[in-house]
Amino acid sequence: MADQSGIAGGATAIQAPGGPGYGAQPPVGHGYAGAAPLPSGKATASMVLGILGLVLIPIILPIIALCLGVSAKRMADRGEGGGRGQAVAGIAMGWVGVAFALVGVTVATIQGISAM
Structure with a gap:
């Protein structure tokens, strides 16, 4: 026998909060918890100067790229900013630029x- 709800046996249907078929919604305006931080300016500058040091000024720019890259990598390792990959790329290109400069001077x- 069906009652007024139309369900046999007199059972009542209970709808879950939030609507049917939907799970918990992420909080609004807070982003995702696992999102990586944005790259720091030092990491980006290190990578750009490393690239330019290979092409334009092979003595000065690679040294600046090395300094900025090491600083940005330490910041990223401490969790104070992102861009660890860019910092490592700047360090690598800085070392390559220094090596090219040393070979050129030699x-x-x-x-x-x-x-003579």
Whole structure:
């Protein structure tokens, strides 16, 4: 026998709060808990200067890229900012730029000595 709700046996239907088929909604305006922090300016500058140091000014820019990259990497490791990958890229390109500069200075010195 059905009662007024139309369910056999007299059972009543209970609807879950929030509507049918929906789970818990994320809080509004707070973003996701696992979102990575934005890259710091130091990390971005380190990477850009590392790239430019390979092309434009091979002695000064790679050294600046190394300093900024190490600082940004330490900040990212402490959780004070993001961009650890950019900082590591700036450090790597800084070392490559320093190596190219050293090779260039060595070659120029050898050529200068042999020309005498």
